[in-house]
Amino acid sequence: MTKIKENSTRNENKQLTAGWCPVSYVMNKLGGYWKPIILFQLIEGPKRYSELRKAIPTITEKMLIQHLKQLQEDNLVLRTATAVVPPHVTYKLTQAGINLTPVMEAMANWAINNRENN
Amino acid sequence: MTKIKENSTRNENKQLTAGWCPVSYVMNKLGGYWKPIILFQLIEGPKRYSELRKAIPTITEKMLIQHLKQLQEDNLVLRTATAVVPPHVTYKLTQAGINLTPVMEAMANWAINNRENN
DNA sequence: ACAAGTACTTACCCTAAAGTATGTATTATG
DNA sequence: CATAATACATACTTTAGGGTAAGTACTTGT
Missing domain, CATH: 1.10.10.10 (Winged helix-like DNA-binding domain superfamily/Winged helix DNA-binding domain)
Incomplete structure (x- = not known):
């Protein structure tokens, strides 16, 4: 919805961890309270x-x-x-x-x- | 670390979902990029x-x-x-x-x- | 004419969590 | 006496994501 700032450290780290770590990858897909x-x-x-x-x-x-x-x-x-x-x-x-x-x-x-x- | 605002809707919902849903419960424990x-x-x-x-x-x-x-x-x-x-x-x-x-x-x-x- | 029902959309605000930068205590060692 | 090494602590900034409130489109029923 709201555009994410692609070059923020935060977003880069998210990509990074999802890249290395299959558990983080899954967490990103299941993340969000609902x-x-x-x-x-x-x-x-x-x-x-x-x-x-x-x-x-x-x-x-x-x-x-x-x-x-x-x-x-x-x-x-x-x-x-x-x-x-x-x-x-x-x-x-x-x-x-x-x-x-x-x-x-x-x-x-x-x-x-x-x-x-x- | 930083105090959380216990009566924010956001926090209430987090508690709520972790209460019902065992998967949310686990997600809260594993949540955070690292x-x-x-x-x-x-x-x-x-x-x-x-x-x-x-x-x-x-x-x-x-x-x-x-x-x-x-x-x-x-x-x-x-x-x-x-x-x-x-x-x-x-x-x-x-x-x-x-x-x-x-x-x-x-x-x-x-x-x-x-x-x-x- | 207008209310009801369904599945959204959009503009705006607030906050938890992530990031930056710098400081602290203690002791051994040159 | 100043530096190194280890394991933190803390003040401040930024942002992704969650929440609020209101609006939209289309048709059927009254």
Whole structure:
């Protein structure tokens, strides 16, 4: 949305770390407060835009589409629109997105085990 | 370091998502450009502060200790200091940190496979 | 005529986190 | 007595990303 300053140290370092470190690479794709939650919703199956909104009541519309767009660019989510009025748009995981689910499950399992001993 | 404004919407949402979503919970612990890279260095074994600095030349000292502190607070890394001059401090993974390595490997594998078809 | 429903878009503000630069304590050594 | 070595600390600046609020397009139903 807002243009990023490509020559800022910050952005350069981001690129750099994503280049070296496969974990950073993944973190960049899953980064953002809402992305994991959106993906989680879509694991259950394709959902309409409005269904996602209802499923995640505390997200704003701006954040929702912004993240959906990034997820599309990163080839994790596929958007399908039907040209009707009112519009009908569904989002679903791509194969790469589906492949990510075991990774997310591994993260979730670690979280559960780690949370217990606190 | 810098105090966070606890009642900002942003911070509230962060807490909220980390509460619901185990993946967000993990993302918060691994968030920050350098944390995965620091953890990766420590997978190989304990390292001194100065060794970490040399291993990650582009990181600044501020970022390095800041992340090391957060990793300690999150119980992923253990700091051991010997009272000598010049100081001798080593960092190593805790059990929780060690448990995280298969998760990070899963992320890395996904990254490798996903990067190929781009 | 206008409200309702869907899927966005856009202009603006605020802040957490990253980066820059410099300083500190302690002791051994030339 | 000044420098080196190690492991930090701290004051200040910048920016990416998140949040707020309001608007848009198109058609069907009343």
